[in-house]
Amino acid sequence: MWDTGHQAYVHKLLTGRRERFYTIRQFGGLSGYLRRDESPYDVVGASHASTSISAALGLAAARDLQRKDFKVVAIIGDGALTGGMALEALNSAGYLKKNLIIAINDNDKSISDNVGALHEYMKQLAACKQL
Ligand SMILES: Cc1ncc(C[n+]2csc(CCOP(=O)(O)OP(=O)(O)O)c2C)c(N)n1
Secondary structure (H helix, E strand, O other): OOOOHHHHHHHHHHOOOOOOHHHOOOOOOOOOOEOOOOOOOOOOOEOOOOOHHHHHHHHHHHHHHOOOOOOOEEEEEOOHHHOHHHHHHHHHHHHHOOOOEEEEEOOOEEOEEOOOHHHHHHHHHHOOOOO
16 A cells, blocks of 8 residues: 555556556546556555555455455555654554554655654664664
């Protein structure tokens, strides 16, 4: 489950849209975002940041209700991780204890430099400092 739309470009290349990829973000071309009407592999529409953990948690809950067996992975950037929706999803995921993998892509950027306590924490974590 990808987060902010631009992170899904590689996903589009790998899910049957390579030939049309040159049309991305052009009139009549591929969307710059995930779109359910564009591909069955886009299981949610997404462009806003901070949505992936919440959507992945929903998928994991549905998987368990259907007694299916597959992994759900949410990819989220360090910028999107500071959004309220991501924090609510983390809170719910910890409570529901679903089998869910969250990969954080911490590239130290969120359009411009990332700021805030979570950012500082992750910087220290990456440097393996005593927290
Ligand atoms: C709710 C919301 N607020 C703001 C934006 C504008 N926005 C687009 S990309 C982005 C930064 C995303 O940074 P990060 O999650 O670190 O991902 P990266 O760009 O590094 O892949 C923001 C804030 C958005 N898409 N959604």
